[in-house]
Amino acid sequence: MKEVVFVIIAVILAASFVIFRVLPSKGYGYLSRLTCTKCSHIFDYRWIPGGSASFTVIRLGKKRYMRCPSCHKWSMFDVWSTRVS
Numbered sequence: 415m416k417e418v419v420f421v422i423i424a425v426i427l428a429a430s431f432v433i434f435r436v437l438p439s440k441g442y443g444y445l446s447r448l449t450c451t452k453c454s455h456i457f458d459y460r461w462i463p464g465g466s467a468s469f470t471v472i473r474l475g476k477k478r479y480m481r482c483p484s485c486h487k488w489s490m491f492d493v494w495s496t497r498v499s
């Protein structure tokens with residue numbers, strides 16, 4: 415019986431690895447090239463349509479209100495028109 419339990423655990427671990435690691439790296443969702451209006455820093459931001467807001471990103475339609483990774487100032491980014499994928 416111990417072998418069966420081990421196989422089940424291994425399958426669960428493999429499935430969760432695929433869902434949480436492989437799918438985002440395969441380009442799941444959209445990639446936008448955003449430019450900070452405060453410091454002109456350009457950075458890539460990956461987002462999923464209909465994805466829930468996190469503590470650091472506020473959804474406003476096709477725009478996101480979030481902090482720049484460079485200067486850490488809050489500003490509005492149009493993620494829809496800046497899509498690169």
Ligand SMILES: [Zn+2]
Nearest residue numbers: 450453482485
């Ligand atoms: Zn900035």
